[in-house]
Amino acid sequence: MAKDTDTGADTGYMGGDKELKWVGTRPPRPDGVDKVTGRAKFGADFYVPGMLIGKVLRSPHPHALIKSIDTSKAEALTGVKAVLTRDDFGDRSSEFVPAGEMMVNYRDIVRNVMAREKALYEGHAVAAVAATSNAIAKQALKLIEVDYEPLPHVIDAVEAMKPDAPLLHEDMITDGVEPAPTKPSNVAKRVEFTIGDVEAGFAAADVVIERAFDTSPVHQAYIEPHACVASVSEDGQAELWTTTQGHYVARAHCARLLDMDISKIRVTASEIGGGFGGKTVVYLEPLALGLSRKACQPVKMVMSRDEVFRASGPTSGAHMKIKVGATKDGKITAGQAELIYQAGAFQGSPVQPGAMCAFAPYDLENVKVVGWDVVTNRPKVAAYRAPGAPISEYAVECVIDELAKRLGIDPIDLRLANAAKEGTRAAYGPKFGPIGLVESLEQAKAHPHYQAPLGPNQGRGVASGFWFNIGGETCASLIVNEDGTAALTLGTPDIGGSRASLCMMAAEELGIEYDRVRPIIADTASLGYTFLTGGSRATFSSGLAVIEAARDVVRQLCERAAKIWEIPTDAVEWADGTAKPAGANAGDFEPMSLAAIAAIAGKTGGPVVGHAQINAQGAAPSFGTHLVDVEVDRETGRVTVLRYTVLQDAGKAIHPAYVEGQFQGGAVQGIGWALNEEYIYGPDGKLENAGFLDYRIPVASDVPMIDTVIVEVPNPRHPYGVRGVGETPIIPPMAAIANAIENALGIRFTELPMSPPRVLKAIDEMAAAE
Amino acid sequence: MNDMRYEAPDTIDGAVALLAGGRGEVRALAGGTDLLVQLRAEMIAPELVVDLKRIPELRSIAAEDGGFRVGAAVSGAELGEHPGVKALWPGVVEAVELIGSTQIQGRASLGGNLCNASPAADSVPAMIAARAVARVAGPAGTREVPVEEIAIGPGKTSLAKGEIVVSVLLPARPARSGDAYLRFIPRTEMDIAVVGAGVSLTLDESGVCSAARVALGAVAALAMLVPEAAAALVGTTLDEAALERLAAAASGACRPIDDKRGTKEYRIKVAGVLARRAALIAAERAGRS
Structure with a gap:
């Protein structure tokens, strides 16, 4: 959500009258050629020597107790190097943490990544294997014996709210209801947003329209399935290459689920073939790391499209009642909504943002929105574009x-x-x-x-x-190379052309050509924590960080020029990509370009590198x-x-x-x-x-x-x-x-x-x- | 775990011998646009796959008795660029060209579409309407089989072990004839027919329909000829009443299932709609020919 506090960096709007060279133009994206030639490496394109293939055994039941899992036959198969089940993950207590615009709970993530007491949807992961070939891994899955006790299931959210509905979580007491219910149900939460008095508003209306609506869950349908490669060494150092919208967030989740220090997991984000919110959560990553840790060999995991549909995403389906009243001349007097969003197998549908947004386009005095978050035997919903x-x-x-x-x-x-x-x-x-x-x-x-x-x-x-x-935590570094080009180090994976936009802002600030700035998305060990690409924050937040880093560079370049000219730093100004004496009193020196200053940076104090570490405000x-x-x-x-x-x-x-x-x-x-x-x-x-x-x-x-x-x-x-x-x-x-x-x-x-x-x-x- | 054997003979006899001699599950491969999907989905696990694309008879299109003999493994893209077949049987060609996408068209074949025995196969109602005949080669020799007798149920064919479809004859046709195929899918391409309708008809000099064949797909376990629908057209100028009777007959012949691609009710209604629209296109083509 918008964090609208006044603690942001000194980067207010410069006004629309400044002439801009790059901002507002349409240069080719830096990653374009690699993508159209097939050179770009997506999640499934990483290969490591000695790599094993990891596969997941998934529940055939929408709802079942898991009485026992026998992996002995799979483990005995030649070529099988590791098997994971619920026994390989410690339980986690209930703790909500942000994941994009949605909150996730570690108690639930550990159960979603690997079913624990119960399988809660068809496709829920129950075991994982790593083997020397795809065929052996698939055969090993068939050798795992799971004793299920199938339970009645519920797919529809309204059905799931009924008192006699099959219960997914025996301890789920509806949050946000006073007094708290004494009995568990599938209703995780009630939220309400109210201003004014809707009854008075409807009373003042000449026309009132009330309608019920239903929407189907829909998948983000990113063309690239989830894929990763994990490599954990004998001393517990881990590398993870994955297709994700947030490699720092993926790192945090994996560290928590696997009891590892954050410093021991280095995550590199691959090119990403679409995310739309669906790649803000982890599915395969903890399994690949867990398998690799057991096998002491790299493990690659790639979901099939079938697995993507059965076990990841989508966004909620919903049942809604909307009531709007207005006067004859078209003034809306009240808006009311009841929203029932299905969350999938674990709580955390986007009903809260749904409730907040429902009437946001309108200037209304009387609004009441009530939302319900309901669990059902479907895959847990994930963020999907404006969840x-x-x-x-x-x-x-x-x-x-x-x-x-x-x-x-x-x-x-x-x-x-x-x-x-x-x-x-x-x-x-x-x-x-x-x-x-x-x-x-x-x-x-x-x-x-x-x-x-x-x-x-x-x-x-x-x-x-x-x-x-949204804004949020963001780092960026801008390195001035000795030939006057620049390397831009970013932490937000690029899912929509953000690298181009960020290079344009760097070029604009520095006053150099756009194609002299080359960007990378740095791994988690090479740049400070940066929140994921979500909430439409990458160009905004990384943009603020890039501008701040570029202004840091400019400051340093002015200092270097001042040193060379032996005048005070504040007597140097940066304009048109050059350091110039600020006015006639500062002295008469030939302007120095960024390239000229960079060429002799070694003699004036060493390399020039700008950096920004911010919590971006003002989205x-x-x-x-x-x-x-x-x-x-x-x-x-x-x-x-x-x-x-x-x-x-x-x-x-x-x-x-x-x-x-x-x-x-x-x-x-x-x-x-x-x-x-x-x-x-x-x-x-x-x-x-x-x-x-x-x-x-x-x-x-x-x-x-x-x-x-x-x-x-x-x-x-x-x-x-x-x-x-x-x-x-x-x-x-x-x-x-x-x-x-x-x-x-x-x-x-x-x-x-x-x-x-x-x-x-x-x-x-x-x-x-x- | 058994490895799959792949063979690519260059003669019909070689292919027949391999397929007849296979010990376990054997599959013939033409374009592979169904077979490879089934392999990947682990719906099948054949011991032997025999690729038929190197056999010249299966890859050629030849004029024959005023019609065309189309090799079973000729791709949709090749067929779609053959001016002779397009001029004679535009409905069959448009049906084949509806299979998959541009990329799939480079591989998908008429023979494969026929032998995959899907009730929703696009080319099959068009071929049935065209009175097409398949040439089948096998250990016991060669036989000629009307295309509607190849599939005997979803995924099942009348072909004996070792038999393959070598080619399909699209026959000669009288003057003032035309054919057309339409299918309904919820999107515009890359989908499987919810309903398909093929119509082939001939007009006399006064514009009265003298002969017609109507076939439907995806509305029963098999693509089927609907003689009563054709009868509604014969002797008429395809006036409104005749088209109403055609639509009613087509809808009445449907024995569909409810599934994820469509409801019974929907398929029955749309079968009539498409038969009627296809008949009008066929008649318009007949008038021009």
Whole structure:
């Protein structure tokens, strides 16, 4: 969440009038050539001599007591070097720690990584082996004998809340309820955010709309499966190469789960083939380290796509009730929501951020949001792009659309009439600073897309979205090489083009060419603790650190020039990439370039290296508005997205192409969420579509080119005005598409996905009713 | 753990001998776009895989009696670039080209699609509508088999041990004929048919339908010919009433299952919709030919 305290570094907004050479341009990314040529190393691309292959045995039952595990036959198989079970992990007490925008509990992580008393979902890890070949490892899994006592299971969150539902955790007492319940249940937590008096607000309304909504859990669907290589030596020194959004966080988790000193685990983040929040948690890493520690050989583990679906991610499915009241002239008088989010097998759904975001785009006096966090026999949910927000905001944005229709007000005008702006106090607490919701709505209304004619069976939808964005602990180093080039050492894995943006900010500050700055994502032993890439924080937080490190470099360069010229340091200024005497009184010296100072740095005090270690403050939220046109085939129920425009506040786009990429990627993921993505469970509690054939993310031909408009309302707490942009784009699509379908058909869908059979059924039912 | 044996003979007799002589589970490999997936998913563990792609007869397209004989291992991409087959049987070619993606098209074959015996195979309803005949070679010699008799259940074929499909004959056809294949999938490509419909028809000089064949896929355990749907078209100008009867007959013939790809109700309805749309495309092509 936004930490809005005033302890940040001295890096306020520089104002928009400074002429910028790199910021706002579109140079090629430093990692681009390696990626398009196949040279880039992703998680599964690491090979180490003597490497074993690790495999996981997974529960075939959605819910079962594990009475015993006999690994003796597997251990006796030639080629098997190590076997791990629950006995290899000590228990952990309940302790919540941040993982991106979500909290995780070590008591649960140790049980999710390896089932302990019970298997809680189909695919839950029960044992792991390391062997000299893939075939031997697979054979070893078949030799492990697990004595299960299958238990009744529950997949749906509403079912799981019933008093007679199968209980996942015998000691789970609902938190946040007074008085505390005496009996355990599957309800982990109740949260509430209230301002004003909703009853009074509804009493003042001329129109009140109340609707129930359901959404399906959806997977982050990163194309690269989880993969890692661990190597633990005989003296307990460990190396881990893994595909992750946060190698420092992965290190912390592994150290805690394996009783190792943090100093003994050195983690290198590979290139990452998508994360979207799903790679902020650990699955394979502790197992690979545990196996390697036992075998004293390196161990490689790679999940199959089937394992990714059965055992990782997704985000919650939800059941929601939304109630909104407004006066005839379109002033919203109250908003109320009840949100039930399923968390998977362990508590910790994103219902809290979902509750905080639900009405955040609007300036409301009366809001009440109650959320419930419910466990079910499914994989534990993980963060997914603005965790929780797309779900609750989908439901609210559908009701806002219906309200606009009922009142006969243009849906953009209704939003404008109620939009949050600078000074609005959000229902979850803070007052907003300068924000760009109104600008995104105004630009949407003025966009040619909004006026374009529609054909038969076509409809247009609009929806807005809000996400907090975060800062957090971040380090960066900037090394000036002896030839005047620079090496930028970063700690946030690059999942969306952040290396390019960060090099651009370094080049801008130093006044050198962009391609003279080369970045690396350093391993955990080479740079101080840096929180993971999540919360749309990498370009913002690492950006602040890079700017501070660059200004540290500039300070040192000025000192060196002052030394050479034998004048006071404060008589030297840095401009256009050179040190110059500051005014006529400072002396008459030829300006020295960075390269010139670097070339003789040895004679003026040694290498020049800038560094920053910060807890980045001042992250600012990003609002966006989406426009979408759809066409519905009334005979098959297929919905085709014809045209799509994203308008979102980026504060300042450092690299506009990668900001547009974030907008487009979020919209595409949202289109999948809206139209086709869902988990299909059989009555046996087993997942029936654990693959991309039947878990339908959009393919390229399913979506039009997504148009983008970058709105820029600068964040006053960042020198260039940057806001995080990566998460907000996934929030509006589901409601925008539902609203467009309503516009085309006159049918309000309240359940996701709006898949062809569901749409056709509704069309046929409407035809039958007429 | 047994190793899998891979052989790649360059004659039909060599392939037949290998497949007939295999002791355990044996599999013929054409493009491999189904077989390799099944291997990786551990659905099968054959002792012997015989790659048929080096056998010239399985890789060639040849004119024959006014039609075309298409080798069983000819890829979708090759078929899609053959002007003769495209002109004569555009519906069959468009069905083959729907399999997988551009990359898959470089491998996927008509023979493989037929012998994988999926009820949802895209090329099969189109081939059935086209009255295609498979040439089967085996230890007992060669026989000619209508394509609808190859699959006998999901994943099961009528081929005896050692038998392979060598080629498929897409026959000659009268003037003013056209065919078309449509399938429904929730996305635009890279998917498996929820419903497939192939229609082949001939018009007389006055535009009245003189002959028709309608076949459906993914609505029963086997792709099937639906004579009553074809009968709805014959003798008509494909007027609205005839198309209504066609759709009703197609829907009425469906015996689908509820599964993760679609409900019974949905498949039944959409089978009629697609049959009707395919008939109109086929008629439009017939009018141009």
